[in-house]
Amino acid sequence: MNWGDAATWVSASVAVVAALVAVAAWRAAVRAAKAAERSAAVDEQTLHSHRTPAFTAMIEEVNGGGWHRLALRLDGPADLDEVVVEPLGGKVAFTRDQYGVEVSEEAQPRRAWVYSPDGARSRLRLGDTAKWRIAPVGRYVEEDEISLRIEGKAAGSAWQVLVSVEVPKSMKEPPRFYSF
Structure with a gap:
């Protein structure tokens, strides 16, 4: 190579x-x-966020407030393969005499799953309502509302949602004893 050459x-x-x-x-x-x-x-996080389940929860009085049932309806956006519910604050608990309730070492069961009539875990479909019997941990609940932590799973994704539910009057008052 000749470095004197322009080429x-x-x-x-x-x-x-x-x-x-x-x-x-x-x-x-x-x-x-x-x-x-x-x-x-970012797109995956946005999609995950848009698919976060929405629930409506209420505590139903049964037999004039003789016992209570937690009703949890899936409002959207899609069916869930698994749902786990846990009341927070230690004020109410699931009763032991029902399918889908985790029995632990503690005095009161803490978590419950959506279940089918045969006791197996089950899907929660859009618009369906799951129900569990609940009771105050003490004699009554002092708060006006309680919080539920709800874990939902579907198609390999998982969400945690906090839902507040109003406590009915019959759970907030101490039991009355009548004398005749």
């Missing part, structure tokens, strides 16, 4: 410029790939 200098200059362009293109490709990964993660 050699032009060829070398073109090679250096081509190498710089290749490095710049590689760096741009790496930045674009990282941006695409971030965008995909």
